[in-house]
Amino acid sequence: MKFRFVDCARVAGLALTVSCLIPAIAAAQTAPAPTQGKKVATGYGLDKDQPFAGADPNGTGLPWREPPPEEVEAARKGPTPRLADGHPDLTGFWAPAGWGYAVSAGSDSADGKTHFTQRRQEGPVQPPDKVAELKHRLEGSNLPPYKPEVIERVKFLGTHQSHEDPAFKCAPKGFPRVGPPTEIVQVPNEIVFLYDTVNSSEQNAFRVVSTDGREHDPTLNPSYYGDSIGHWEGNTMVIDVTNFVDDTWLSQNGTIHSDAMHVVEKLTREGFMIDWQITIEDPKMFTRPWVIERHLIHGLKGGHALEEAPCVDHDYGHLVNDDRN
Amino acid sequence: MRRNLRSVLAVPFGLLWLAIPVLAHHSATAEFDTSKTFTVKATLTKLEWINPHVYMYADVTDETGKVIPYSFETGPPGNLRRAGVLRTMFNVGDVVTIDASVAKDGTKHLGLLKAVHFADGHTIVFGSAADSEGKNY
Numbered sequence: 012m013k014f015r016f017v018d019c020a021r022v023a024g025l026a027l028t029v030s031c032l033i034p035a036i037a038a039a040q041t042a043p044a045p046t047q048g049k050k051v052a053t054g055y056g057l058d059k060d061q062p063f064a065g066a067d068p069n070g071t072g073l074p075w076r077e078p079p080p081e082e083v084e085a086a087r088k089g090p091t092p093r094l095a096d097g098h099p100d101l102t103g104f105w106a107p108a109g110w111g112y113a114v115s116a117g118s119d120s121a122d123g124k125t126h127f128t129q130r131r132q133e134g135p136v137q138p139p140d141k142v143a144e145l146k147h148r149l150e151g152s153n154l155p156p157y158k159p160e161v162i163e164r165v166k167f168l169g170t171h172q173s174h175e176d177p178a179f180k181c182a183p184k185g186f187p188r189v190g191p192p193t194e195i196v197q198v199p200n201e202i203v204f205l206y207d208t209v210n211s212s213e214q215n216a217f218r219v220v221s222t223d224g225r226e227h228d229p230t231l232n233p234s235y236y237g238d239s240i241g242h243w244e245g246n247t248m249v250i251d252v253t254n255f256v257d258d259t260w261l262s263q264n265g266t267i268h269s270d271a272m273h274v275v276e277k278l279t280r281e282g283f284m285i286d287w288q289i290t291i292e293d294p295k296m297f298t299r300p301w302v303i304e305r306h307l308i309h310g311l312k313g314g315h316a317l318e319e320a321p322c323v324d325h326d327y328g329h330l331v332n333d334d335r336n
Numbered sequence: 337m338r339r340n341l342r343s344v345l346a347v348p349f350g351l352l353w354l355a356i357p358v359l360a361h362h363s364a365t366a367e368f369d370t371s372k373t374f375t376v377k378a379t380l381t382k383l384e385w386i387n388p389h390v391y392m393y394a395d396v397t398d399e400t401g402k403v404i405p406y407s408f409e410t411g412p413p414g415n416l417r418r419a420g421v422l423r424t425m426f427n428v429g430d431v432v433t434i435d436a437s438v439a440k441d442g443t444k445h446l447g448l449l450k451a452v453h454f455a456d457g458h459t460i461v462f463g464s465a466a467d468s469e470g471k472n473y
Contacts, residue, residue: 321387330441334363
């Protein structure tokens with residue numbers, strides 16, 4: 012395989028530690044288009060360390076890859092900003108963000124006439140190692156702890172994801188499948204989570220977390236993202252999320268849940284890092300809670316390039332097999 | 337050398353360079369036969385910059401003079417933008433030459449974009465430079 016080292020250098024530039032992350036990213040914001048001179052900002056946080064579809068950290072089958080530990084530690088050492096009420100300020104653009112696919116800056120040919128997206132062109136059939144990777148994703152060591160009677164159903168749905176995944180037909184992924192927030196806006200009495208979902212079937216997604224002391228609203232209808240009520244426990248924002256519909260998945264692997272699902276989401280900011288943890292309980296389907304933890308690193312200031320994400324599926328009817336990514 | 341998702345190149349600071357599928361949604365192999373490519377000269381008629389796949393529509397005039405509408409699919413808008421490909425690089429009315437892979441289900445006039453060649457001589461390849469070696473783009 013021929014690698015273009017100019018691109019590798021660009022990626023390397025994006026991999027600097029947080030202390031020099033912003034200037035490095037700013038310098039890397041070039042993805043020239045052939046002959047047209049257009050510049051595309053590719054260096055902001057989302058482009059840094061986005062997982063690829065097959066990412067399977069910790070055997071969870073989830074596509075949210077943990078950032079390198081040295082970057083987490085470097086980010087942790089920064090100052091923790093606080094609002095007037097004394098609580099940590101979670102406001103900002105956070106990366107690596109939620110669900111997403113690997114991104115790559117494109118490249119131009121030497122004569123500048125041809126632009127490559129850098130995405131691999133797939134062969135006519137999936138290679139054996141890809142098939143093995145997909146199989147592995149359904150057999151990880153930290154998959155949701157389903158009761159025995161649910162496991163076969165989950166395996167079937169995961170294997171037939173291309174035809175069974177509601178999100179593939181543009182239904183909302185919902186929470187927690189949407190992953191960690193991409194951008195957080197914190198004001199007194201509420202915190203708004205915004206999600207960058209431009210690489211997926213998700214529509215524009217957001218959550219409003221009430222922090223004014225109210226209780227869950229029993230008059231709300233069940234929803235894809237649930238009812239989020241937050242409170243502070245020291246430096247940790249603890250969010251209780253309930254009242255879900257039962258037709259979303261927890262990941263791309265057929266991981267269904269019931270309407271009894273209950274999620275506790277915790278965000279602890281230390282410096283330029285947020286420790287994000289979710290505990291998913293489902294007494295109807297799980298034998299115990301399923302806990303996921305990721306570290307989010309503060310992204311480029313002004314990098315909140317949340318893109319509009321309409322979703323209209325055209326090709327579902329053309330799929331001839333269950334090959335997935 | 338084979339290319340697959342495990343094709344990585346370690347770079348400084350611990351990041352990996354990953355080979356990435358064209359389609360992030362279902363696999364391209366579920367819908368298209370990338371071993372069979374067709375090429376048409378077409379006039380772009382509509383651009384749909386939507387998830388999960390960008391679609392471009394174009395009219396092709398066959399040898400009898402009949403105008404046939406074609407549809408072409410590629411990756412999602414966010415991935416394309418970060419790879420330096422914007423909607424504004426295409427215009428309805430552009431006369432282009434398109435290389436595309438055929439649909440496995442036999443649907444005529446539907447293709448997975450491999451390359452768009454513009455009249456001024458520039459080309460956008462929906463793939464890597466390595467993929468294009470020895471090919472006409």
